Amino acid sequence: MKIAVIGSGYVGLVAAACLCELGHEVTCVDNDREKLQLLEQGAVPIHEEFLPELIAHHHRKQLRFSGNLAEAVRTSAAVFIAVGTPGKENGEADLSYVESVTREISRAINGYKVIITKSTVPVYTNQWIGQVLLLNGAQPGSFDVVSNPEFLREGKAVTDFLYPDRIVIGTNRDRPIRVMDEIYAPLTSGSYYKHPDAIPAPDHFNGTARVIFTSAASAEIIKHAANAFLAMKISFINAVANVCEAVEADIEDVCRGIGSDTRIGARFLNAGIGYGGSCFPKDVAAFRWISHNYGYEFSLLNEVERINHECRTRFIQKVRSALWTLKGKQLGVLGVAYKCGTDDIRESPALAIIQELLQEGAQVKLYDPAAMERARKVLGARVTYAQDAYEAATGADGLLVLTDWEEFRQLDLKILRTKLHYPIVVDGRNIFSPDEMAEEGLIYYSVGRLPVNARRMVASSMGRAS
Ligand code: NAD
Secondary structure, eight states: EEEEEOOHHHHHHHHHHHHHHTTEEEEEESSSSSHHHHHTTTHHHHHHHHHHHHHHBBBBBTTTEEEEEHHHHHSSSEEOOOOOOOHHHHHHOOOHHHHHHHHHHHHHOSOOEEEEEOOOTTTHHHHHHHHHHTTTTOOTEEEEEEOOOOOOOSSSSEEEEEEESEEEEOOHHHHHHHHHHHHHHHHHHTTTTGGGTTOOOOOTTTSSEHHHHHHHHHHHHHHHHHHHHHHHHHHHHHHHHHHHHHOOOOOOHHHHHTTTSSSTOOOOOOSSSSOTTTTTTHHHHHHHHHHHHHHOOHHHHHHHHHHHHHHHHHHHHHHHHHHHHOTTOEEEEEOSSSSOOOOOOTHHHHHHHHHHHHHHHHHHEOOOOOOOOHHHHHGGGEEESSSSHHHHHHSSSEEEEEEHHHHHHHHHHHHHHOSSSSSSEESOOOOOOOHHHHHOOEEEEOOOOOOBBBHHHHHHTOOOOO
C-alpha cells in the first residue's frame, strides 16, 4: 500500500521504516528542513536499535523523505499523523500541530483516504480531526479517521513496532478497518515473522500480533490510561523504596517478591530517580486535564507526579549526604538520556538533576553513550564532556549514575575505584550490587537499599573502628 507518514520524529520515522519492512511504499514527511536533509543523506537523527539498518535497506526503494505533504497525501491511500503533541503549562495537550497537518491534508485529499492518528491525543481528538477535514473542504465520504495509538518504547522502538503486545484500531466503520487490516496483515497473520531477514523477535513474543478493535474514543483513552498506569507503577515502587530506606529493607528483594505475582508482574518495578521522557510526564498531565474537563478529578495522577518529582529531590539529598557540601565538588556523571537505549533527553530526570547540581555550584564531568550531542546543545560549556565512563570518574569527588545503560553495569569496579578521588558512588538506577561495591571498598548509595561502607567512613572520621 502507498502510505504517507506525517512527522519524521521518534514515532514517525520508526513507523515509516517498519511499514516498509511490511512491504508498503512509504513517504515520510516533515517540515523540518534540516532533519529532511540529514535523512536524505542517509543519516539517522535518533539513536534507536535496528533503525539505521532498516532505513539503509529501504531508502530510495520503498522509503522516501519529503517536505511536500500535499503530494505525499495525494499519492497515498493511508496517511499516518505522527507529529508532536507537547504539553501546555496547564497540562492540556497542545494539538496545534495535529490541527495544522489536518488542514493541510484536507486540501490535498483527492479520493478516498484513511487518516490514521498515531500521535498520542486526548479523547475526542479523532472526532475533531474529522470535523476539521470537513470544514476545510474535504468531501464527506472521501476519508475516514482511525485512532491507532502507538505503544513503542524508545530504545526498543523498532522491535516494539514489529512485535507489538497489541495493535489498537479505533473506528466504528468497516471500510477503514479493511485498510488497517491490510496495513498490519504481515504482523497479524505472522507472515513477517517467518521472513529470514525479519528483525529478531523479543523473548516474550508468542507468534502473531493481537488486534483490539474499538471505538476511537476508547482507543484514545487506552493510550492515555496505559501511560498513566505505567507512570503510576514507577511512582508506586519509588514510594515503596522510600519506605524501604526508612526501615532498612531492600527494594530489590521487595520487587522480586511482589513482581513474581503474575497479577503484578516484574516489569516497570525499578526504583530510581523517576520517569521522564517526552511521553509519560505530558501524558499523565494531559489525561488528568481531559478527565477534569469532562467532570472527573483524577487526583491519583497528582500523587503520581508528586512522587516522581520527589525522587529527584531525594536523590540530590543523597548526593549531599554522601559529599556534604556541593559547591566546588567535582562530580562524574554517568548518563543524561532519560533511559537506556535512546539519545532522548526530553524531560530527562538525569538532565534535571545535573542542572540542579550545577545550580548548587558543583562541577560536572558527563558521559553518556548516545546522548552527548543532545546534552551539549542544552548544557553547553557549563559541564565538561568525557570520552567514556572511566574518564568521567577520573579525579571525581563522587560518581553519580543517572541512566541505566548496560555499558555502565559492565564497568570494572577495580579500575573505577582507582580513578575516583573519593571512592563514592551514588547510583540513581540501582545498577550495581551493594555486595560487590562493598568488596571493592566503595562507599555506595543507591535507591531503596542500605548505603554501603557509609557508616565505616563516619566511624573512621571520628577515630572509631566500625
Ligand atoms: P518528535 O517531536 O520526535 O517528532 C515529531 C515530528 O513532527 C518532528 O520531526 C516535527 O518536525 C514534525 N512536524 C511537526 N509539525 C509538522 C508539520 N506541520 N508537517 C510535517 N511534520 C511536522 O515526536 P515523537 O516523539 O515522534 O512523538 C510524536 C507523537 O507520538 C506524540 O504525540 C507522542 O506523544 C507520540 N508517541 C511518542 C512515543 C515516543 O516514545 N517518542 C511513543 C508513543 C507515542
